[in-house]
Amino acid sequence: MPxxxxxxxxxxxxxxxxxxxxxxxxxxRAMRAMGPMKRLPPRWASPSFSPDVEIExxxxxxxxxxxxxxxxxxxxxxxxxxxxxxxxxxxxxxxxLAELLRLRTGQKLRIMLRNQLPEQNIAHWHGxxxxxxxxxxxxxxxxxxxxxxxxxxxxxxxGFYFFHPHTHEATATQVYRGLAGGIIVNDAQxxxxxxxxxxxxxxxxxxxxxxxxxxxxxYDVGMHERMIGFQGERILVNGKADFVQDVxxxxxxxxxxxxxxxxxxxxAWDDGSPIVVLGVDGGLLExxxxxxxVMLAPGERLDVWADFSGRKSGSTxxxxxxxxxxxxxxxxxxxxxMMGGSGLPAxxxxxxxxxxxxxxxxxxxxxxxxxxxxxxxxLEEAANPNAPRPIAISEMPMAMLINGRxxxxxxxMEIEKIPLGTxxxxxxxxxxxxxxxxxxxxxxxxxxxxxxxxxxxxxxxxSMAHPIHLHGQQFAILGRTLExxxxxxxxxxxxxxxxxxxxxxxxxxxxxxxxxxxxFGDYAGTFxxxxxxxxxxxxxxxxEFVVG
Ligand SMILES: [Cu+2]
Numbered sequence: 001m002p003x004x005x006x007x008x009x010x011x012x013x014x015x016x017x018x019x020x021x022x023x024x025x026x027x028x029r030a031m032r033a034m035g036p037m038k039r040l041p042p043r044w045a046s047p048s049f050s051p052d053v054e055i056e057x058x059x060x061x062x063x064x065x066x067x068x069x070x071x072x073x074x075x076x077x078x079x080x081x082x083x084x085x086x087x088x089x090x091x092x093x094x095x096x097l098a099e100l101l102r103l104r105t106g107q108k109l110r111i112m113l114r115n116q117l118p119e120q121n122i123a124h125w126h127g128x129x130x131x132x133x134x135x136x137x138x139x140x141x142x143x144x145x146x147x148x149x150x151x152x153x154x155x156x157x158x159g160f161y162f163f164h165p166h167t168h169e170a171t172a173t174q175v176y177r178g179l180a181g182g183i184i185v186n187d188a189q190x191x192x193x194x195x196x197x198x199x200x201x202x203x204x205x206x207x208x209x210x211x212x213x214x215x216x217x218x219y220d221v222g223m224h225e226r227m228i229g230f231q232g233e234r235i236l237v238n239g240k241a242d243f244v245q246d247v248x249x250x251x252x253x254x255x256x257x258x259x260x261x262x263x264x265x266x267x268a269w270d271d272g273s274p275i276v277v278l279g280v281d282g283g284l285l286e287x288x289x290x291x292x293x294v295m296l297a298p299g300e301r302l303d304v305w306a307d308f309s310g311r312k313s314g315s316t317x318x319x320x321x322x323x324x325x326x327x328x329x330x331x332x333x334x335x336x337x338m339m340g341g342s343g344l345p346a347x348x349x350x351x352x353x354x355x356x357x358x359x360x361x362x363x364x365x366x367x368x369x370x371x372x373x374x375x376x377x378x379l380e381e382a383a384n385p386n387a388p389r390p391i392a393i394s395e396m397p398m399a400m401l402i403n404g405r406x407x408x409x410x411x412x413m414e415i416e417k418i419p420l421g422t423x424x425x426x427x428x429x430x431x432x433x434x435x436x437x438x439x440x441x442x443x444x445x446x447x448x449x450x451x452x453x454x455x456x457x458x459x460x461x462x463s464m465a466h467p468i469h470l471h472g473q474q475f476a477i478l479g480r481t482l483e484x485x486x487x488x489x490x491x492x493x494x495x496x497x498x499x500x501x502x503x504x505x506x507x508x509x510x511x512x513x514x515x516x517x518x519x520f521g522d523y524a525g526t527f528x529x530x531x532x533x534x535x536x537x538x539x540x541x542x543x544e545f546v547v548g
Contacts, residue, residue: 012090028342031248037168038409040139045387049151051110053084053103057123059165059179060116064096067241067314070215072096074178075117086120090400092203095239098163098181100203103154105187109273111150115142118351121174124166125183125283126299127504129155131238132525132547138168139526141466155522156373156474158190159283160203160255160301165177170229172261172534176219178239178346180259182207187370190284196253198210204298206352208232213497221535224335226330227397228464229262233343235321235352243353249311250364252355253278254277254304256537258296261479261534264327264465264507266496267302268293270318275366279303282474282502284372295321295469295496297507299532302498308357311366316356323349324509326489327465347492374502376476377517383422389415389514391529393508394429399540400531408525418547419523426475428468429483429505429513463510466536471546473520474502485511505532524548 014294016168077098081089084107090097103109115121116284120143124136135142141149161183165174182203192547195201210218237243258265267275270441277300281301288305296302308317316515326334328346344350394401403413418424477499484492508514530542 018480021422025199028273031246038139039141042142042146043133043150044139045112045149046111046151047397049110049429050108051083051151052107054082054110054112055084055089055101056080056082056112057098058114058116059121059123062119062178063188064178064239065094066096066209066236066239067211067215070255072211072215072217072437074217075174076178077123077181085499087160091510092182092205092238093240096178096238097205097502100185101277103183103185105154105157105185106512107154109150109152109154113142113145113148113150114539115144115148118144119167119170120144121167121179123163123179124471125161125163126469127159127161127301127474128152128183129522131523131529133223135471135525135527136166137526137528138166141167154185156185156370156412157240157283157502158185158187159279159281160303162257162259162299162532163302164259166528171539173219175259175534176209176261177228180207181462182255184255185234186243193368193371195278195368196365197249200248200250200540201240201253202253204353205238206258206265207238207239207260209234210343210401224332225529226535226539227395228332229535230347231263231346232260232341233345235350237353243351244316245355245360247308247355248307248361248362249313249357251305251307251309251367254302254306256296256302256304258298258300260298262298262536264295264297264467265321265352266293266324266347266493267296267352268320268322270320271319276307277498278305278371280498280501283374285498285501286373287370288367289498289500291321291496291498293496294498295493295507296325296399297465297505297532298534299467299469299505300507305367307364308355309362309366311357313357313360316354318354319352319379321348321350321352323494326463326493328365329464330489334466340350374427377519379425379478381423381519382425382517383419388425388427390428390485391468393428393429393468393531393541395464395466395541396432400536402530402541402543405543407530409544412526412544412546416543416545418520418545420547421521423517423519424516425478426516427513428508428516430462430463430508430511464542465507465509466506466530467505467512467532469505469532470518470524470529471504471519472545473519473521474504476518476521477503477506478517480512480514483511483513520545520547
């Protein structure tokens with residue numbers, strides 16, 4: 001089946017000049033559908049704001065050693081500390097990723113983003129609860145040479161957060177080229193637990209990429225990739241291929257971030273050990289939870305207790321992505337299998353990284369029984385307990401919609417206008433093919449008799465997982481239900497959800513309905529919500545809340 005390959009357009013992101021975006025069919029198509037983005041002038045420093053931490057962040061082309069041999073041309077956020085405690089910035093493995101930012105709750109932060117890229121750029125602080133003008137809205141995208149000054153207080157509790165571009169219709173390509181970084185926030189409550197720290201706390205940033213023979217990034221945006229989101233042929237951890245980390249035979253804390261464009265992982269230890277979960281997107285759980293595996297979609301984070309006590313020097317434990325179904329449409333899965341190819345299929349079974357015991361020790365901390373009570377919103381606080389606001393996802397070959405509309409700036413519908421200071425109940429669900437709230441169940445599923453393309457039926461094409469990310473304050477997940485779905489597929493993922501913590505991103509699997517409760521405190525203004533499958537986001541699967 002070489003046809004699909006012929007249809008797909010391989011864009012090599014090798015050069016230091018622009019080009020990737022201009023050549024991208026996604027951008028061209030989306031531009032026609034959504035029109036140009038409005039622009040507001042960049043924000044300057046406020047003389048009345050006195051920062052505890054001040055960072056200069058330069059977005060610029062760079063080179064990185066990712067594979068053996070030739071370096072790879074990338075784009076990178078390079079951070080430099082102007083003011084603040086030692087240890088605020090750490091370089092991750094000399095990779096293309098930005099320096100890891102280590103902040104504390106309550107700190108006042110000023111970040112000066114300088115755009116030295118050949119195209120527009122703006123950065124978003126994923127998971128952080130910040131004022132609208134510090135949220136990296138695409139309306140503030142910087143032209144080359146411009147600077148944007150973010151000023152905000154760190155209001156989040158301890159947790160692992162994430163920064164990446166949110167440039168209009170260019171988030172996917174810019175993240176893919178390398179623009180991303182982690183933010184670890186600490187607080188006094190977490191300090192008191194004495195969790196593994198220093199060399200025993202390992203950030204793990206998961207991404208997938210495809211390279212050509214010259215070690216340059218290839219961004220494949222054919223029809224198939226646009227629908228399911230980019231799936232790279234190799235896994236990178238902290239910007240390196242074939243990642244192996246030496247450890248001692250004791251407990252570690254793994255801070256895992258899925259910074260991939262679209263790939264969902266089913267994290268599982270290769271020796272069958274359960275995964276001991278300490279926390280999720282918005283920090284620690286009340287108590288550790290033990291899972292056979294954990295689903296981790298783009299934008300989500302996981303805090304893991306990994307205890308290598310008793311393991312012999314020289315032994316290795318591997319974190320894999322275990323096989324699962326329903327991340328991409330069934331038909332796409334079949335096509336992937338039929339076409340073979342060199343890649344890692346979505347939902348496939350492959351190793352992610354290895355931990356090799358290099359030193360034996362008997363000195364290890366014990367797993368705390370209690371962690372930290374997450375300040376979860378409660379249903380009694382909801383302004384709309386009996387009338388949840390909808391977040392209806394619909395995906396068609398040429399239109400990625402939420403609540404029936406593609407992204408447009410300043411286009412909030414009534415259901416997207418949120419009174420400041422309220423807590424709102426939402427239901428996120430699939431709404432296919434413009435069939436209103438009928439859902440798929442009424443159409444009858446089953447692929448029998450359906451042709452490959454035209455006659456295949458929108459429903460089968462479209463039923464896939466979408467990681468939905470809401471900017472602003474963290475939310476609670478109240479429940480997840482499967483509507484007339486394929487129980488067999490769902491059984492491959494459903495034991496990998498963590499329901500108890502504070503979240504900012506939740507994958508909504510094929511024909512799943514998810515209820516969440518989200519507070520809108522502190523800040524009025526425009527905040528985005530969108531699919532964190534970045535190809536979907538750039539195709540318009542994004543909307544805005546106007547809070548006020
Ligand atoms: Cu999506």
